[in-house]
Amino acid sequence: MTSTIEHIEVAVFTTVAKTAVDAHGHRHPSPAHEVCEALLTITDTDGASGRVLVQPDHLRPTVLDKYIRPALLGQDPLDRERLWTSLARKQRGAHGGLTDRALGFVDLALWDLAGHRLGLPVWKLLGGARDAVPAYASTMCGDETPGGLATPADFAAFAVHLVERGYRAIKLHTWMPPVAGAPSVALDIAACTAVREAVGPGVELMLDANHWYSRTEALKLGRALQELDYYWFEEPMEEASISSYRWLAEQLDIPVIGPETSWGKNFTRAEWVTAGACDILRTGTTDVGGITAAVRTLHLAEAFNIDCEVHGNGSGNLSLLGATTNGRWYERGLLHPHFDFDEVPPHLNSIVDAIDDEGIVRLPQRPGLGDDFDLDYIKASTIN
Ligand SMILES: O=C(O)[C@H](O)[C@@H](O)[C@@H](O)C(=O)NO
Ligand SMILES: [Mg+2]
Numbered sequence: 001m002t003s004t005i006e007h008i009e010v011a012v013f014t015t016v017a018k019t020a021v022d023a024h025g026h027r028h029p030s031p032a033h034e035v036c037e038a039l040l041t042i043t044d045t046d047g048a049s050g051r052v053l054v055q056p057d058h059l060r061p062t063v064l065d066k067y068i069r070p071a072l073l074g075q076d077p078l079d080r081e082r083l084w085t086s087l088a089r090k091q092r093g094a095h096g097g098l099t100d101r102a103l104g105f106v107d108l109a110l111w112d113l114a115g116h117r118l119g120l121p122v123w124k125l126l127g128g129a130r131d132a133v134p135a136y137a138s139t140m141c142g143d144e145t146p147g148g149l150a151t152p153a154d155f156a157a158f159a160v161h162l163v164e165r166g167y168r169a170i171k172l173h174t175w176m177p178p179v180a181g182a183p184s185v186a187l188d189i190a191a192c193t194a195v196r197e198a199v200g201p202g203v204e205l206m207l208d209a210n211h212w213y214s215r216t217e218a219l220k221l222g223r224a225l226q227e228l229d230y231y232w233f234e235e236p237m238e239e240a241s242i243s244s245y246r247w248l249a250e251q252l253d254i255p256v257i258g259p260e261t262s263w264g265k266n267f268t269r270a271e272w273v274t275a276g277a278c279d280i281l282r283t284g285t286t287d288v289g290g291i292t293a294a295v296r297t298l299h300l301a302e303a304f305n306i307d308c309e310v311h312g313n314g315s316g317n318l319s320l321l322g323a324t325t326n327g328r329w330y331e332r333g334l335l336h337p338h339f340d341f342d343e344v345p346p347h348l349n350s351i352v353d354a355i356d357d358e359g360i361v362r363l364p365q366r367p368g369l370g371d372d373f374d375l376d377y378i379k380a381s382t383i384n
Contacts, residue, residue, distance in 0.1 A: 003046040013381040026141040029338040050113025054105040084292040107290025115368035123322020137167040138333030142175030152190040156198035166359040169204035183210030189224045208234040222252040245277035255279035266296040284311030298324040315369035
């Protein structure tokens with residue numbers, strides 16, 4: 001008898017965070033404070049469950065009742081392709097109510113459930129292209145915090161620390177509004193110069209800049225990065241303007257990478273590639289609609305002989321890197337001198353992406369995506 005999906009629940013629970021987002025959604029260190037997180041659990045009639053941390057506002061009760069449950073309840077949880085397509089086709093009629101991010105969360109939970117049912121890590125189900133991946137250090141955005149990331153010298157000092165920690169690549173997020181004086185091409189160039197001078201030529205460096213520079217500002221910044229031998233240039237302009245990225249990529253030698261945030265799943269990524277708007281493609285499980293869609297973008301990039309770098313940390317993106325070698329790095333972050341990324345939050349028993357002295361992350365051996373949830377803590381802290 002085939003097992004079918006029987007329960008789909010989102011538990012909103014309280015936990016402790018030591019970062020917070022600013023008015024523009026960029027994350028910075030903050031004093032410990034209580035926050036609400038949410039855990040999506042999909043359970044089948046055999047009692048197997050798939051779980052993933054989600055952003056509650058993307059999986060509100062109305063989204064679950066109107067789209068997710070009608071499409072999934074009673075279905076075979078292993079039929080991810082069929083279920084993903086069924087949900088993706090509901091997006092048009094949902095008129096923005098069913099986001100790519102929501103699709104991604106559901107897909108991740110189904111992959112986690114499959115891993116638990118089969119007793120295998122998801123990266124093994126994806127083909128086991130590798131069992132370890134080098135991490136790059138992805139910094140938080142610049143700030144105004146003394147000894148934080150307030151000056152080019154702060155970025156340089158933090159970069160030296162990150163290299164001593166074992167990282168062989170570092171991506172800067174420089175100063176962005178609402179930080180005073182941001183955005184500033186000159187300040188970005190000063191920070192990138194200071195970091196290159198501090199770590200020397202042997203470390204790969206990348207810049208993820210203010211997302212709304214003009215073409216001419218992005219060109220000036222890109223040309224400076226070329227002189228500093230940076231490895232890639234990320235999101236300096238509004239990503240909805242594919243033609244701007246095509247123009248920029250044609251003007252620069254440094255690889256332009258994207259898109260990170262564009263809606264449209266693997267379809268938009270195909271347009272960026274065929275438009276010549278990027279030299280390195282970008283994907284991510286929460287950006288494109290889950291692992292099912294992200295694997296499509298990895299294979300698309302491979303067919304054009306271009307790398308496809310995975311956006312973001314976490315078990316889903318780490319598992320995805322087991323499906324490919326044309327994504328060269330795991331984005332570990334966001335990091336900051338005043339934030340301990342390795343500290344285990346109360347709702348976990350351990351983190352999924354520890355690095356060794358060489359900056360390497362071993363893919364998890366636990367079944368499923370590999371998250372080590374403290375389910376007793378989550379149950380005791382659930383508020384809905
Ligand atoms: O919320 C965001 O914009 C992302 O977290 C971003 O800060 C960071 O993850 C990124 O851009 N990485 O490439
Ligand atoms: Mg980015």
